[in-house]
Amino acid sequence: MPTIPHIERHFRATETVRDVVIGMSDGLTVPFALAAGLSGAVAVTSIVVTAGLAEIAAGAIAMGLGGYLAAKTDIEHYNTERIREIGETNEVPEKEKEEIVDVFRAYGLAEDQITPLVDSISSERERWVDFMMRFELGLDKPNRARARHSAITIATSYIIGGLIPLSPYIIFDQIKISLLFSIALTLVALFIFGYIKARFTGIKPIRGAVQTILVGGLAAGAAFFIARMIS
């Protein structure tokens, strides 16, 4: 046995971090792109601010409530599948046992090794069903408290993210100055956000920052180009 301490350093993104990333990615990008796009089409900042705030409100609610309902649906989906699995262990137990065999056969276990495993797992209904949920269907038990928390985190992150690119249009009257400040501010924000996000997902921070800037830049460029073409 090795005597060095063994610490599992695998990263497991907490669900809150994931929600902040979901909300802020879009919050930084879409309002920035919309504002930049409108800057190419309208003459006054007030319309940009109105459109920007309307978009932030719509986006935050759509994403927040969307996240809430998705989490609720996950819970219901899990419960429905669980009831079905319970039914199957009652109605076609031999078939369900065969499915346990399939899971372990994939890891090179011999038939005579698998038989006691199957007996042990299927000896208790709860354990059997839990096993099928996880390893046949790949479903983890969803966290009940998550839905509301997730909704609030996503919506708040979207609002904070969206107000960053919009703030220069609120402060300044001239649209060109606002646009320049918005670009500068958002580039810095996207860089910091991409850098931090990358640390959580395990990719190289600088690469994460560049990727994030690229997405924001492309979205804004396309919006700017389309808005200018129409007007």
Place this chain on the structure above:
Amino acid sequence: MPTIPHIERHFRATETVRDVVIGMSDGLTVPFALAAGLSGAVAVTSIVVTAGLAEIAAGAIAMGLGGYLAAKTDIEHYNTERIREIGETNEVPEKEKEEIVDVFRAYGLAEDQITPLVDSISSERERWVDFMMRFELGLDKPNRARARHSAITIATSYIIGGLIPLSPYIIFDQIKISLLFSIALTLVALFIFGYIKARFTGIKPIRGAVQTILVGGLAAGAAFFIARMIS
């Protein structure tokens, strides 16, 4: 053995369906809400169309590229964790074997049943690491081809979804008529979309339809209210 045919009727949302849902949920909601919000603040449809199209472009790119990068990050995350697991099976094999024991102990197996299992799984490096990835970390091997396909599906769904609420503003000159047609059209689209989506996620179709309309309605209401307050 039962003689009736056993068909697994569990629903597994294909990844394409998920991507269509992701893109279309936001595509139907946010451009609709933005257009409705601006209808309360500006006098001409041309600004609504410009802002709407800019938003659709920005949203489609942000969501599509975001989905692409998320899928890529999943692949890299999996690979990084796999390399780490390989390292751990080299450096601290006894500890990793103990983790196999933990997995099986949770399913009620006795120690003397677990020992041959551990020996069998750990006898081949690839199999051992695969087992740890799946049963210790709960990570499934991501599909390599998915990233690009996912990006295109999400972006296309967002564009199609977004053009539905925007089309009346493109067709009609008068903003009030456009708004009314946009509301009617979007309600119908949200109903159909929510109904179909519910069939895939296993909740009651009518309930899914009502939920989807509620999200779109609340987002649009908030956007409308905010835009009217500012202007």
